[in-house]
Amino acid sequence: MAQPTPGQIKQWQARMPAAFGVSPATRALRWGIGAAALGWFVFLLWWFQFTPQRLWNGLSGLGTIIVLMIPPSPGALWLDILKGIAESVAMAFLGTFIAALIAVPLGFLGAGNVVVNTLAHFSIRRVFDGFRGVDQLIWALAYVRAVGLGPLAGVLAIATADIAVLAKLYAEAIENAERRQAEGIDAVGGSKLLRTRFGLLPQVLPIMIAQALYFLESNTRSASVLGIVGAGGIGLAIAERIRIRAWDEVAFIIILMLITVALIDQISARIRRRLIGGREAQALR
Known part of the structure; x- marks a missing residue:
């Protein structure tokens, strides 16, 4: 087999430079990005005063708290603890x-295959993004000032924070739905309402319920934190026991x-598996 000449090698290198290894400019760029990332990491450690001594002191203090948590104890007001957990759930x-x-109709409005107007679709999605940028705890602080202390503020905070997130997830599920079923409704002269009701909703409803159930799990954990700012639930009991250093009761909670x-x-x-499993079984028929 004839060896390639230097001229041929240069031609191939000009056509496919990546096949001959990384160029010096690309290598320098990678080293520059790596050095910048390392410098940014070191700067953040300095900015947050992250020192080995401070970390060791924190871990030793955490170890002391863990020792004080053993054995967990319900204390004298264990019925109040159970009531607080039930309130959080x-x-x-x-x-x-x-x-x-509320997110179901908003999800259809945010789906590009339902609202085909580009400006309207873009505007609705940006509204979703704006609401998703505000955390539940911020909503809880606002609602505590608006409606007062108690679980009502927590319910409103959870609902307000989750509406936009669920609406975006629902909109993406609707956009990824099978088109043939909706096109069949159009073919027989069905209206847009019938197309949405019978062509899209049956496909995405199991996914919507599964996502709502996942959010229920997450919100059960979040509800325990909202009580710290007075939005009801077990969080207030946790904050009070931390304040008086009743670590055994904190461990019990x-x-x-x-x-x-x-x-x-x-x-x-289990419910999600039944929903998604049933949907997959229907799709295979």
């Missing part, structure tokens, strides 16, 4: 239910919350 359920209910979240996770996971 109820807040999560009601807030998620309201958010999912955390264990109950873990058990509660695990139970909700198991139940919702």
Whole structure:
């Protein structure tokens, strides 16, 4: 086999430079990006005063707290603890239910295959992005000032924070739905309402319910934090016991919350598997 001449090698290198290795300019660029990333990392450590001594002191203090948590104890007001956990679960359920209910029509409005106007679709999606940028805790602080202390502020905070997120997820599910079913409704002269009701909704409804159930799990954990700012739930009890350094009672509350979240996770996971599994079985028929 004839060896390629230097001229041929130069021609091939001009046509396919990547096949002959990384160029010096690309290598220098990579080193520059790596050095910039390393410099930014070191700057953040300096900015946040991240030192080995400070980290060690924090870990040793955390170890002391963990020792004080053993053994966990419900204290004298264990009925109040159970009531607070039940209130947190109820807040999560009601807030998620309201958010999912409102997000269904908003999801259809945000879907590009339902609202085909580009400007309207872009505007609705940007509204979703704006609401998603505000955390539940910020909404809770606002609603505590608006409606007062208690679980109502927590329910409104959960619902307001989740509406835009669920609406965006629902819109993406609707956009990825099978088109043939909706086109069949159009072919027989069905209206846009019938197209949405019978062509799109049956396909995406199991996904919508599954996503709402996942949010229920997440909101059960979030509801325990909202109580710290006065939005109801078990968070206030946790904050009070941390303030008086009753770490054994804090450990007992955390264990109950873990058990509660695990139970909700198991139940919702089974429901999701049945929903998604049933949908896949229908698709295979």
